[in-house]
Amino acid sequence: MALTPSNMLPLGTTAPSFTLIDTITDKPISLEHTKGTHGTVVMFICNHCPFVIHVNEGIVKLANDYQAKGIGFVAISSNDVVNYPADAPYLMKLNAQKHQFPFPYLYDETQEVAKSYDAACTPDFYIFDNDSKLVYRGQLDDSRPNNGIPVTGNDIRTALDALLNGEKISESQKPSIGCGIKWIQ
Incomplete structure (x- = not known):
């Protein structure tokens, strides 16, 4: 497995808007719906990546610790589910339930959201302030x-x-490293 680092979207970028289906509730969820009063964490994850599996408990704890402080959280999977069926939406729901995700777990079927965030790997993390x-x-x-x-x-x-x-916030930030997003060919 090749390691893929984050692309490091420029600081100050405005959060790209989205509306995707939450695999937990089967309802559309927008960026606006996930925003916290003080900021928002957007995470690109998936079910099968060993780097994500390694941090699942940590991201649940992180969200549980900071949501009460006004930080919104959302996870998005953008992987090609035809070639990577372990990342299918019904399995995303089971994974979210297993780990008790306290945040929406959205499916980016067209991969347009991942592209708009310049996401490269799983996990890939972004924090936006209250001005997005x-x-x-x-x-x-x-x-x-x-x-x-x-x-x-x-x-x-x-x-x-x-x-x-x-x-x-220090501008000296280390890229995330994980599995590359599985792009549709």
């Missing part, structure tokens, strides 16, 4: 499957804490 401007993009933390470093979410937690405290 990008303030962080990159890794959850330094943990990777089999590297022995525990999943803490430190990089995103540091950025979210700075956002909530009105402090400047």
Whole structure:
């Protein structure tokens, strides 16, 4: 498996709008619906990627810790489900239920949302402020499957804490690394 890093969308970019089907509720969910009062975390994930599987519990804990503080969360899967059937929407729903996702898990069938965010890998993380401007993009933390470093979410937690405290978020941000998004051919 080849490792793919984030493309690192320019800071200050306005969050691209979307409306996608939430695989948990089967209802359309928009970016506006997922926004928090203080900011929003947009995550590109999938069911089968070992890098995502490695951090699933960590992203659930992160969302549970920060949603009460006014941070919205949404996860999106944009993988080609014809060639990667483990990422099919009905399995996304089962995965979300298994891990008790406290956020919508949306299916980007056309891959247009992933392209608009310049998403490259799973997991890929973006934090937008309350004006929908990008303030962080990159890794959850330094943990990777089999590297022995525990999943803490430190990089995103540091950025979210700075956002909530009105402090400047460091522009020195490490790209996320994972499986490349499975693009439709």
